[in-house]
Amino acid sequence: MTESDTSIAGSDAAHQAEQLRAWLKARAPFHRFQAEEVTRHLTRCVEEWGVSQRWTARREAPSCAKPAEGRPPRQGYLDVKFYRPGMSAVAVEIDRGNKRWSLEKLEAEAANGACALWLRWSARPSTISPPAGVGLVELRVLRHRRPGNQPQLYSLA
Template sequence: MDTADDGTSTAHSLATWLERLTFADLTADEATARILAAIEEWATWQQWRVYRRAPSVVPLPPPLRGNSVLDVACARPGGAAPVAVEVDRLDRQRTVDKLLAEAAAGRVAIWVRWGIGPFVPPPLPVHLVTVQAARRSGRWSTVSERPAPEHSGSAPVVTEAEELPWEP
């Protein structure tokens, strides 16, 4: 948990969790849903209460009534600040404004951006977590900087069998 509760360690924890996330050949909506599910798993693993589409502190613009919603909100025990998470592929000013309002209300505000990048960091105290994904033929897949594993499709290595000495 954050001792100073500025959200840095919470954002780092989420970033580390999302590094394990992989998906392939998904639509943008499916990729967003997969990321949201991973965020929910992370928060549940932390033993936090998780709310999808929770009310934001930001009111909807007229003529609409009520408040905007957050993609994910988390209530944490022990008086720790709640966590407000928004997930976007695109750079949206209204998301930044919403998260700044959430931070001003005492919440840890995290913006999960996914896609090709580069991702421009939002103003503090909003924390940025990224998920690199590439688009091919209109479908999205995660990108890894890890090298591909060697496959056993290469030619087999042939050696001479020899008897090893046996000692009882």
């Protein structure tokens, strides 16, 4: 991928990240969900966003990323991958935390020409920045602590 291609992919990622952020804020509110429910809900909403643009969605799509040197070999999967007619694919990872493997997968997808988006939901700001060419969609949530060993609940802020 040339420097010009990287710049175009990066601007597409920034644009699509802003579009997805607006879509989620308007159409994906949630209140007092457990962590797994939040991720399922956001995955469904991301899929609806892409399909509304007439893109073909695939959940758990294989990634082109390979684990870093010294890590055991494994196949990486993307949470959602969209195929856009006549355009590059859109690769999306959805995380509650700062998962380096997610960013490595997205970086590899961007280097391969895809529009790469990292949807991160958390009560705290990310402690790691996405690499160049990866668009960040950061959703702030409120954490509702519960007594004992009950799972925490989350609401869109």
